[in-house]
Amino acid sequence: MIYYFNFRVVQNNIGNMLNGLGLGLSIAAISLFLSIIIGLIAAFAAVSSNRSLNKLAILYTAFFRNTPLLVLIYIAYFGLPDVGIMMGKIETFVFTLSLYGGAYMTEVFRAGLRAIPKGIIEAGQAIGLTRFHIRWNIQLPIMFRYVLPSISNCLISLFKDTSLAAAITIPELTYLTRKLNVETFRILEAWITAMILYVVTCYLIAYLLRKIERKLKIEW
Amino acid sequence: MLRKIAFSLLVVLLVGIFTISVFAAPEKSKLQTVLDRGYLIVGTGSVNVPWHFMDEKGELNGFDIDIARILAVGLFDDPTKVKFVEQAADARIANLLTDKVDIVIQFMTITPLRSQQVAFSIPYYTEGVGLILPASGKYKNHEEMVAAIKSGETIRVAARQDVYAEQMAQEALEGSVCEQYETHGLLYQAINSHRAEAACVDLSSILWLASSEPDKYLDSGRAFYPQLYGAAMRPDDQIWINFVNSVLLDAMTGRSFRLYNDAFAKWFGVKLPEPKIGKPEMYR
Numbered sequence: 417m418i419y420y421f422n423f424r425v426v427q428n429n430i431g432n433m434l435n436g437l438g439l440g441l442s443i444a445a446i447s448l449f450l451s452i453i454i455g456l457i458a459a460f461a462a463v464s465s466n467r468s469l470n471k472l473a474i475l476y477t478a479f480f481r482n483t484p485l486l487v488l489i490y491i492a493y494f495g496l497p498d499v500g501i502m503m504g505k506i507e508t509f510v511f512t513l514s515l516y517g518g519a520y521m522t523e524v525f526r527a528g529l530r531a532i533p534k535g536i537i538e539a540g541q542a543i544g545l546t547r548f549h550i551r552w553n554i555q556l557p558i559m560f561r562y563v564l565p566s567i568s569n570c571l572i573s574l575f576k577d578t579s580l581a582a583a584i585t586i587p588e589l590t591y592l593t594r595k596l597n598v599e600t601f602r603i604l605e606a607w608i609t610a611m612i613l614y615v616v617t618c619y620l621i622a623y624l625l626r627k628i629e630r631k632l633k634i635e636w
Numbered sequence: 637m638l639r640k641i642a643f644s645l646l647v648v649l650l651v652g653i654f655t656i657s658v659f660a661a662p663e664k665s666k667l668q669t670v671l672d673r674g675y676l677i678v679g680t681g682s683v684n685v686p687w688h689f690m691d692e693k694g695e696l697n698g699f700d701i702d703i704a705r706i707l708a709v710g711l712f713d714d715p716t717k718v719k720f721v722e723q724a725a726d727a728r729i730a731n732l733l734t735d736k737v738d739i740v741i742q743f744m745t746i747t748p749l750r751s752q753q754v755a756f757s758i759p760y761y762t763e764g765v766g767l768i769l770p771a772s773g774k775y776k777n778h779e780e781m782v783a784a785i786k787s788g789e790t791i792r793v794a795a796r797q798d799v800y801a802e803q804m805a806q807e808a809l810e811g812s813v814c815e816q817y818e819t820h821g822l823l824y825q826a827i828n829s830h831r832a833e834a835a836c837v838d839l840s841s842i843l844w845l846a847s848s849e850p851d852k853y854l855d856s857g858r859a860f861y862p863q864l865y866g867a868a869m870r871p872d873d874q875i876w877i878n879f880v881n882s883v884l885l886d887a888m889t890g891r892s893f894r895l896y897n898d899a900f901a902k903w904f905g906v907k908l909p910e911p912k913i914g915k916p917e918m919y920r
Binding site for chain 1: 797798799801815816817818822825826828829830831
């Protein structure tokens with residue numbers, strides 16, 4: 417069977433698709449920022465000496481890491497309005513993705529915190545730094561350098577996860593590609609273009625982050 | 637020698653007569669086949685309320701099923717003399733043409749393209765697209781939504797993502813914002829969670845839901861895009877086609893009207909007006 421490619425429909429809609437890509441990137445960036453904050457709080461809770469906080473952090477990561485993201489999106493989008501919580505669709509998605517990404521970040525940060533040599537913290541205690549200062553000035557900067565590669569992976573993963581926003585009619589790249597597909601039936605052309613856009617964007621993100629990693633690398 | 641020739645001619649003659657009698661004899665009509673068999677075989681679906689679906693007892697039920705039973709009454713005076721063959725929508729024409737079923741009654745839209753392959757009965761329902769509203773929503777009918785749009789409010793209409801989705805939403809409610817979902821089920825979830833003020837779905841589904849769950853769903857009163865549903869048969873058996881048409885015509889406008897009307901009221905919540913005496917209904 418011979419298939420005749422016709423990329424004209426893609427050409428006519430490339431502007432729209434790029435807008436969708438931009439929206440996906442923005443959602444991923446905001447979600448990553450929120451995931452880092454959630455992850456930091458949960459990671460410090462996970463390594464703290466307070467047992468209740470430990471359990472709470474474990475429960476949170478276990479719940480969100482073991483639930484498919486699409487299920488979480490449906491619960492947040494269709495379920496929360498039933499209990500009186502009504503957010504816009506983009507806000508709902510960012511909220512869900514941040515909680516989901518936060519669970520992964522928790523594990524990343526927890527591992528980073530555990531990897532910091534005890535001697536460095538003890539040195540801080542020895543010169544009379546408060547617990548806050550030890551965390552803020554010693555643990556966080558070192559941990560961030562350790563976990564930067566994992567954060568890069570997480571950003572790429574979150575960016576790819578934004579394709580699930582199509583399920584709740586957010587006009588990001590996947591949604592617009594599906595729309596183009598059902599409107600023109602140029603299945604291969606539409607999805608191949610989306611795939612290329614995703615691959616190139618992810619590659620660029622990875623490249624930029626690798627550069628940052630190299631710059632911030634700790635030389636022992 | 638002459639006797640041999642005469643014998644050969646006789647054999648040829650007999651073979652000829654036999655061949656003609658076998659191949660030229662009129663084929664038995666499907667009507668006769670069904671009557672001889674003692675039950676009707678109907679191809680239908682099982683997952684579309686209120687047309688054909690499994691009820692809580694695990695039995696097929698719905699408007700299509702009732703139409704099949706009306707045919708069984710016409711054939712055997714017994715609505716139970718039907719065997720249903722469950723089939724996917726894309727098997728409707730294939731199962732019919734390969735004689736797996738006598739007739740297909742499965743909310744089949746009459747189209748010129750399909751009519752090139754199968755013979756449709758007279759239509760037994762006019763389907764349309766309508767707007768369903770959540771009963772707990774701000775708007776109670778189409779007029780209220782039109783007024784709201786005129787006053788500058790934004791109204792979101794959920795529609796199944798396809799090539800006509802945007803056009804359909806605008807036809808349903810001009811000036812609305814069309815939100816396109818991937819599956820039919822998500823349209824109902826969208827209005828239930830107030831993510832959309834209305835959804836574009838089949839009118840029959842609206843009538844069924846508005847009558848079976850009036851505290852949850854409302855019919856906006858807007859209906860458009862009419863399409864006819866008919867039963868499909870093989871196109872090469874006029875006796876069978878005529879019979880089915882006669883039974884359906886009788887059920888919709890004649891002596892058996894009660895059967896059709898009961899089914900209509902049961903599945904769409906609407907009691908139809910009685911056919912008038914005098915000039916036949918369809919010529920008025």
